[in-house]
Amino acid sequence: MPAPFYLALSAVLFTLGTVGVLARRSALIVFMSVELMLNAVNLTLVTFARLRGGVDGQVVVFFVLVVAAAEVVIGLAIIVNIFHTRETVDVDDVDLLRG
């Protein structure tokens, strides 16, 4: 299977993630859309690593995984805090920095 197919799949997934971030209001689903975008980028990195025959792209994917894990932990903790104080996870309702 030539590389453009993998890259096209990655492009479609990245676009779906972008649309999810822009269109959905639930903070949880916005977070999952961000994960979708990160995964699309990971697929691109692995594809190019395979094209070049090097292993550097896969190492970068490892770092993306680390950052994604930390981001999810912190972000979900913030969402839980917001839900405890405001009873909502709707990003349209959370529009004050000092709520």
Next chain:
Amino acid sequence: MQARRVTMGGVLVEAVLFTITAVLGVAGGVGVIAARQPVHSALALLLVLMSLAVDYLLLDAQFIAVLQVIIYAGAIVVLFVFIIMLLRTAGEAPRPRAAPSMGFAAVLGTVMASALVAAATMARGPVAPVDAAYGTVQQVGRALFHAYALPFEAASIVLVAGMIGAVALGKRAHVVTAASGGAAEPTAARVAGTAGGTRR
């Protein structure tokens, strides 16, 4: 992982597997952004992650495929499901008017998808030959500990910062709950919210 040209009845197995994973992945991606319930989004995300793991195997990246299953499917999705169960949010409340960002998102998504796919189909070039050891834990680990030793240590700091931050954020909510004698503003909001029983 060197069986690059596996055929079965004249059909490339890789082509068949890629088609299946691409269809499942795109379907899961649509499910993530279209599901009404966050739990359904999490399950669709799991579908995307698993199909991407198969794609990584097709691209000779065994180590990344295993990491994908363990970290993403095994840890991050479970964390999402935990939080969804904890919050018990019943989807998004219907709005009287359509969200203004919906049309913008649709237009931008169409333009972006066509541009990205057009750019992706222009990626021509020879595929480098790789040996059987490509993408194994040994090879990626060697690169990780030699050429990328400093970023690897920085990644551990990022993880520790994430853990400490999560503990600190979780701790603050408990302190606010315990110190209910004071007239702190978050405490008042919390008491009002739970007493009213307005949980959706």
